[in-house]
Amino acid sequence: MERAELGHLIDVLQREGREVVGPIFRNQAIDIGPITTEADLPIGCVDEQERATYRLTRNGSARVFGFSEPAASFKPYIFPQRQRIAAFRREGRGFVDEHHEEPIPRLALFGVRACDLAAIAILDRILLEGPYVDESYRRRRESCFIVAVNCAQPGGTCFCASTQTGPNCTFGYDLVLTELHAKGNHRFLIEAGSPDGLEILEHLELSEPTDDDIDFARRQREHAADSMGREMNVHGLTELLNDNTQHSRWDDVASRCFNCTNCTLVCPTCFCATIEDTTSFDGKQAERWKRWDSCFTLDHSYVHGGAVRVSSRARYRQWLTHKFGTWKEQFGMLGCVGCGRCITWCPAGIDVVEEIEAIRGSDEKVREEVDHG
Amino acid sequence: MKAKPKLAVWKFASCDGCQLSLLDCEDELLAVADAVHIANFPEASRAVVKGPYDLSLVEGSITTAHDAERIHKIRRQSKTVITIGACATSGGIQALKNFADHTDLIRTVYAHPEYISTLPNSTPISDHIFVDYELRGCPINKEQLLEVVNAFLNGRKPAMPEHSVCLDCKLQGNLCVMVAHGTPCLGPVTHAGCGALCPSYNRGCYGCFGPKENANPRALTVHLQEMGVQRDELLRLYRSFNAYHSEFRKESERIEQE
Ligand code: SF4
Ligand code: SF4
Ligand code: SF4
Ligand code: SF4
Numbered sequence: 019m020e021r022a023e024l025g026h027l028i029d030v031l032q033r034e035g036r037e038v039v040g041p042i043f044r045n046q047a048i049d050i051g052p053i054t055t056e057a058d059l060p061i062g063c064v065d066e067q068e069r070a071t072y073r074l075t076r077n078g079s080a081r082v083f084g085f086s087e088p089a090a091s092f093k094p095y096i097f098p099q100r101q102r103i104a105a106f107r108r109e110g111r112g113f114v115d116e117h118h119e120e121p122i123p124r125l126a127l128f129g130v131r132a133c134d135l136a137a138i139a140i141l142d143r144i145l146l147e148g149p150y151v152d153e154s155y156r157r158r159r160e161s162c163f164i165v166a167v168n169c170a171q172p173g174g175t176c177f178c179a180s181t182q183t184g185p186n187c188t189f190g191y192d193l194v195l196t197e198l199h200a201k202g203n204h205r206f207l208i209e210a211g212s213p214d215g216l217e218i219l220e221h222l223e224l225s226e227p228t229d230d231d232i233d234f235a236r237r238q239r240e241h242a243a244d245s246m247g248r249e250m251n252v253h254g255l256t257e258l259l260n261d262n263t264q265h266s267r268w269d270d271v272a273s274r275c276f277n278c279t280n281c282t283l284v285c286p287t288c289f290c291a292t293i294e295d296t297t298s299f300d301g302k303q304a305e306r307w308k309r310w311d312s313c314f315t316l317d318h319s320y321v322h323g324g325a326v327r328v329s330s331r332a333r334y335r336q337w338l339t340h341k342f343g344t345w346k347e348q349f350g351m352l353g354c355v356g357c358g359r360c361i362t363w364c365p366a367g368i369d370v371v372e373e374i375e376a377i378r379g380s381d382e383k384v385r386e387e388v389d390h391g
Numbered sequence: 392m393k394a395k396p397k398l399a400v401w402k403f404a405s406c407d408g409c410q411l412s413l414l415d416c417e418d419e420l421l422a423v424a425d426a427v428h429i430a431n432f433p434e435a436s437r438a439v440v441k442g443p444y445d446l447s448l449v450e451g452s453i454t455t456a457h458d459a460e461r462i463h464k465i466r467r468q469s470k471t472v473i474t475i476g477a478c479a480t481s482g483g484i485q486a487l488k489n490f491a492d493h494t495d496l497i498r499t500v501y502a503h504p505e506y507i508s509t510l511p512n513s514t515p516i517s518d519h520i521f522v523d524y525e526l527r528g529c530p531i532n533k534e535q536l537l538e539v540v541n542a543f544l545n546g547r548k549p550a551m552p553e554h555s556v557c558l559d560c561k562l563q564g565n566l567c568v569m570v571a572h573g574t575p576c577l578g579p580v581t582h583a584g585c586g587a588l589c590p591s592y593n594r595g596c597y598g599c600f601g602p603k604e605n606a607n608p609r610a611l612t613v614h615l616q617e618m619g620v621q622r623d624e625l626l627r628l629y630r631s632f633n634a635y636h637s638e639f640r641k642e643s644e645r646i647e648q649e
Contacts, residue, residue: 033578044566045566045571045593046566046571046572047566047571049564049566050450052648070569070570070572070614072570072571073571089567089571090564094564099562099564100562112502114483137483181612224571260644273607273609273610274554274610274612274613276557276579276580276607276611277555277607278555278557278558278578278579278580279554279555279557279558279561280557280561280567280579283558283561284561293628294550295546295547295550296538296541296550297541297542297547298422298541299419299423299426299541300420300422300425300426300610301544301545305514310558310561310562311558312554312558313550313555315550315553315554316553316554316604316605317553317554326606329604329605330607363567363570364569365567365570365576365578365579365614366579366610366611366612366614367558367568375612377494
C-alpha cells in the first residue's frame with residue numbers, strides 16, 4: 019500500500035460507521051485519542067523513554083509510526099475509568115430499576131502495538147472466558163475493529179521480546195501494518211487477520227509487495243526484536259516470587275514507592291475496580307458506579323474489620339507477585355506484556371525489571387508460609 | 392413526617408472560603424435546603440436557631456483561648472461534627488506560625504502587639520474535640536461537601552477515597568506532568584479530592600488536600616532532589632495549606648534538620 023493510501027484507510031473505517039481512536043500528539047507526549055484524518059497522527063515524532071522520564075521530539079521525518087508505545091493504552095476504550103452499573107428509584111414500598119446500557123460506539127482501534135494486542139487478549143481471557151463475563155466489556159470488545167502496527171523501533175523501557183508478546187503482531191488484529199520507510203521509498207505492508215479485515219482491504223487501492231518490500235520488513239522485524247530497551251528473564255518467575263515472599267528487597271522497594279497507583283493504572287492488563295454508591299439528597303434515587311482501583315490503595319484490600327495490605331511493602335509485593343507470578347497460576351499466562359509503561363510512568367522511577375533481577379540475583383531465599391505483611 | 396435534621400455551620404480562624412463553597416452549590420442548594428433545616432450559617436443568614444444540632448460543619452482552626460473553649464460548646468450541642476477544609480483539619484496556612492516563635496511574629500506584624508491575645512499554635516479541631524469526619528482541601532471541593540452531607544442524610548458511607556491525587560489524575564486521563572514535563576508534583580503523596588485539578592492544567596499538585604493515607608513524602612523528596620529541586624523550594628512545597636499535617640510536617644522538619 020502506498021503511503022498516500024493511509025488516509026484513505028482511515029476514511030474507509032469512518033465510512034463503515036466507526037470512530038477511529040489511535041495515537042495522537044497531546045500535551046508534549048503521544049496519547050490515545052480520536053483520529054478523524056491522518057493529520058491527527060503524530061507524524062515525525064520520536065519518543066525517548068526511561069524510568070520516570072518521557073520526552074518527545076519531532077525529527078522532521080516523514081515516518082508515521084516512528085515512536086514506541088503511547089503514554090496510554092487502549093484500556094479506557096474497552097474498560098472505562100468509570101461506568102454506572104445500576105440505578106434505582108424508590109417507588110412505594112419497592113424499587114424501580116432505572117438502569118439502561120449506554121449505547122456503545124463502534125470503534126476502530128488504530129495503530130495497536132503487539133504488546134497492547136497481547137494485553138487485550140489477556141483481558142479477553144479474564145473478563146470474557148472465565149466463569150463470569152463482564153457484559154459491558156463484552157459489548158465494547160465486540161464493537162472493536164483492530165488495526166495493528168509492527169514496531170520498527172522499540173522504546174527505551176520496552177521488553178516485549180522477553181515476555182514473547184512482541185514486537186511483531188502475530189494474532190488478534192483485523193489488519194496489521196508494517197511501515198516501510200527508507201531512501202525515498204515510503205510504503206506500508208498491509209495484511210488482513212480476519213474476514214472483517216479482508217473486507218476493508220477491498221476498499222483500498224493496493225499493489226502486490228515486491229520481494230524487496232518483504233525482505234525489508236523481515237530485516238526491520240529482526241532489528242526491532244534485537245533492540246529492546248530492556249530484557250527480563252521470565253523463566254520460573256512464579257516459583258521465584260513465591261519462594262521470596264519475605265525477601266529484604268520488598269522493604270527496599272517500599273522505601274522508594276509512593277503507593278501512588280500510577281503503575282497499575284497505566285498497565286494495559288490491570289483490571290481492578292471498586293464500587294461506589296451515590297444517592298439523591300432525598301434518598302429516593304440511588305446509583306452504583308464501578309471505577310478503576312489499584313492494589314496500591316488501602317481500600318482495595320479492605321475486608322470486614324480492616325485492610326489486609328497496610329504497608330507499602332505488602333502492596334508492592336502484591337502487585338509484583340501477582341503480575342509476574344500468581345497470575346500464571348490463576349489465568350495460565352504471565353500478567354505482563356512487556357510494554358514498559360509502568361517503568362516510564364512510575365514517578366518514583368521504580369523499574370519492575372530491576373526489582374525482579376534483584377530478587378533473582380540474590381542468594382537470599384526467604385519464604386514464610388504464614389505472612390501477615 | 393420526620394423533622395428535618397438541623398444543620399449548623401461554625402467559623403473559627405479561616406478565610407470563609409470553605410463556607411462559601413456551600414453557597415457556591417447553586418444547583419444543589421435547594422435540594423440541601425429541602426433536606427435540612429439550616430439553623431446557623433453566618434455567611435448565609437444572621438438568624439441563629441438554638442441547639443442541639445444534628446450536624447455541625449466546622450470551618451477554621453483554633454488560634455485563641457476563647458475559641459478553644461467555644462469548640463467544646465459546639466461539640467456538646469452537636470450529634471455529628473464534620474470539619475471542613477485544611478484549617479479545621481490540619482491548622483491551615485496560619486499553622487506556619489507553629490514553626491516560628493509567635494511572639495516574634497506578633498511584634499513584626501502588629502503595630503500594637505499588646506492588643507493581640509493568641510495561642511502559640513494554630514491547631515486542627517481534632518486536637519481539641521472528637522471529630523466524626525474530616526473533609527480535606529483548601530478550599531474544600533463542593534462536590535465532596537455535598538457528598539458528605541448527602542451520605543450523612545442517607546446514613547451511608549461517603550464515597551471519599553483516601554488515595555493519591557495520581558489515581559484521580561489517571562481517572563481524568565491526564566498525562567503525568569512529572570514524567571512528561573519534569574514538573575515537580577505533590578500528587579503522589581497528596582490526598583485525592585480535587586479531581587486532579589492542577590495536573591489537568593499542566594501544573595504540579597500543591598498538596599491542598601494534605602497527605603494521603605500511608606504517604607511517603609520521604610521518597611518523594613529524594614526523587615524531587617534528583618530532579619533538581621532545592622531545599623528552600625522543597626520546604627515551601629510541604630509548608631503550605633497543610634504544613635502542620637502529620638507526614639507533611641514531619642518531612643519538612645526532617646528537611647530542615649538535614
Ligand atoms: S511502583 Fe511507582 S507507580 Fe507504582 S505505586 Fe509505587 S511509586 Fe507509584
Ligand atoms: S507490568 Fe508494566 S511492562 Fe508489564 S504490561 Fe504492565 S505496564 Fe506493561
Ligand atoms: S513493548 Fe514491544 S510491541 Fe510494545 S511498543 Fe515496545 S517494542 Fe512495540
Ligand atoms: S501529574 Fe502529579 S498527580 Fe498526576 S500522575 Fe503525575 S505525579 Fe501523580
